[in-house]
Amino acid sequence: MSGLLIRGCTLWDGTPGSVYCEGGNIARVYRGEEPDVPADAEVIEASGGSLHPGLIDSHCHPFDYGWLKRCVDLRGTSNVTALRMRLTSGVLRAAPGEWVVGMGWDQEAFPDKSMPSRGDIDDVAPSNPVVLSRICGHIGLLNGEAIRRLGLGRGSGPEYERDPRGELTGIVKETALVDALRMVPKAPERLGSDLLTVDAEAAKLGLTGLHCIVSPEGYREELTALAGLRAAGALSLRYRVYVPFEALGFVKEKRLLDGAGGGGMRLNGVKIFTDGSLGARTAALREPYSDDPGNSGMLRMTDSELGRLVEKVDSLGYQAVVHAIGDRAVEQAVEALSLVTGGGNPRRHRIEHASVVPRDLRSKMARHGIRAAVQPSFVTSDTWAAERLGEERLRDLHPFRSMLEEGIVASGGSDCPVESLSPVLGMWSAMTRGGSVPSESVTLEQALALYTSFAASNGFDELALKEGSPADFTLFDSDIEGMHPALLRKVGVLATVVNGVAVHSYGAG
Numbered sequence: 001m002s003g004l005l006i007r008g009c010t011l012w013d014g015t016p017g018s019v020y021c022e023g024g025n026i027a028r029v030y031r032g033e034e035p036d037v038p039a040d041a042e043v044i045e046a047s048g049g050s051l052h053p054g055l056i057d058s059h060c061h062p063f064d065y066g067w068l069k070r071c072v073d074l075r076g077t078s079n080v081t082a083l084r085m086r087l088t089s090g091v092l093r094a095a096p097g098e099w100v101v102g103m104g105w106d107q108e109a110f111p112d113k114s115m116p117s118r119g120d121i122d123d124v125a126p127s128n129p130v131v132l133s134r135i136c137g138h139i140g141l142l143n144g145e146a147i148r149r150l151g152l153g154r155g156s157g158p159e160y161e162r163d164p165r166g167e168l169t170g171i172v173k174e175t176a177l178v179d180a181l182r183m184v185p186k187a188p189e190r191l192g193s194d195l196l197t198v199d200a201e202a203a204k205l206g207l208t209g210l211h212c213i214v215s216p217e218g219y220r221e222e223l224t225a226l227a228g229l230r231a232a233g234a235l236s237l238r239y240r241v242y243v244p245f246e247a248l249g250f251v252k253e254k255r256l257l258d259g260a261g262g263g264g265m266r267l268n269g270v271k272i273f274t275d276g277s278l279g280a281r282t283a284a285l286r287e288p289y290s291d292d293p294g295n296s297g298m299l300r301m302t303d304s305e306l307g308r309l310v311e312k313v314d315s316l317g318y319q320a321v322v323h324a325i326g327d328r329a330v331e332q333a334v335e336a337l338s339l340v341t342g343g344g345n346p347r348r349h350r351i352e353h354a355s356v357v358p359r360d361l362r363s364k365m366a367r368h369g370i371r372a373a374v375q376p377s378f379v380t381s382d383t384w385a386a387e388r389l390g391e392e393r394l395r396d397l398h399p400f401r402s403m404l405e406e407g408i409v410a411s412g413g414s415d416c417p418v419e420s421l422s423p424v425l426g427m428w429s430a431m432t433r434g435g436s437v438p439s440e441s442v443t444l445e446q447a448l449a450l451y452t453s454f455a456a457s458n459g460f461d462e463l464a465l466k467e468g469s470p471a472d473f474t475l476f477d478s479d480i481e482g483m484h485p486a487l488l489r490k491v492g493v494l495a496t497v498v499n500g501v502a503v504h505s506y507g508a509g
Contacts, residue, residue, distance in 0.1 A: 118143050208472040380434035
């Protein structure tokens, strides 16, 4: 087959036309003329649908999402009874003594909004160790058997919640949850098939690339699976990989991904955590939580520790991507990154999430060229945000329009499995915000930029729509130009093209 023709589309500039791709690149853009292509070319009839540069998710956890499909899915549980029922199903499928893992509960959806405890689940799994991660991945619930297996009876510090009698409630936070998950077998032989499942789903949603965050507790297995799939040519999308700092030695020792070419897969940078999440009240704030006056969250390291780590990452030639949600954590990240950005931040260091960002921090980010990777779906799903922050601070939560207008390069992502992998839902959330702080709503053009040009730039993939440029496209089933956000949410993906190949298509002929 000679190439791929996308015929009768609405081009990215709003004009009608067709695009012919050959050899992985854009061979020719036709405007107002009949395409002249080889007879054996694959043809996708666009029927006026909008053709745009390939959408990119600039922050997701595909291995966690694949694993979730094998774990107990607790998303959508609205009370402890529902959580118990789903956990019971998982325990019945497990062998005696086998770890049972669940993901996705959210106490904010429970009637009393209180955290579950080990007492809620001990009778469901008396002999199976259980770890259930909250939807944010920063807090978890362990049952008594898991606490016993992990030897946590003497665990102390803010990461371990205790009741008034001094007994562990089963709630563990941040590094304590990471340590617990490290002990859980992840069936490494299944990781490859897990990722292939996510790869196919992402293609159907119009994604041509994923910024893949590798987990601190399972990086050996995940990187080995990634390297194997890359060698086999089994993945459809482009992967830009981000690893914990401690994984760099493993990458070098095993010669995994290090120095990988810029086509299908590339190791881009190092993921660093500074705080937790707003939902778990572990995000570090300058002032206490409005609904928990004695708590301002927690920082995972001191200012000097973060500064030294960022400097190490920068000196090794990698991009530092720093998880920071609360304004105190964002402040810490900005201070550390500003020391290595130089004149224009050539390593493209960025802040992941950058949720609570007051004007003074935005100004310093713009001044030092510090970038951001944001998750628009957080705006519409975190319905409790005003309770956490109060009305005054709410104005600084997810300030997408201000970021863009003040010159910050911000890219869009899902944090999947925390939110849906769908970039269309992400764009819809950025445009509507569920009515929260409407002054920070973005236009359709800005929403597209979050997932196209800015996402590409934040992953060192320069976007160019001209003959000879890489042919990565998302073809919608409708012309989205000027479309109302309510309709945008329902738009489907007719085809996804990566490197000139239709990795997903409803219109091939």
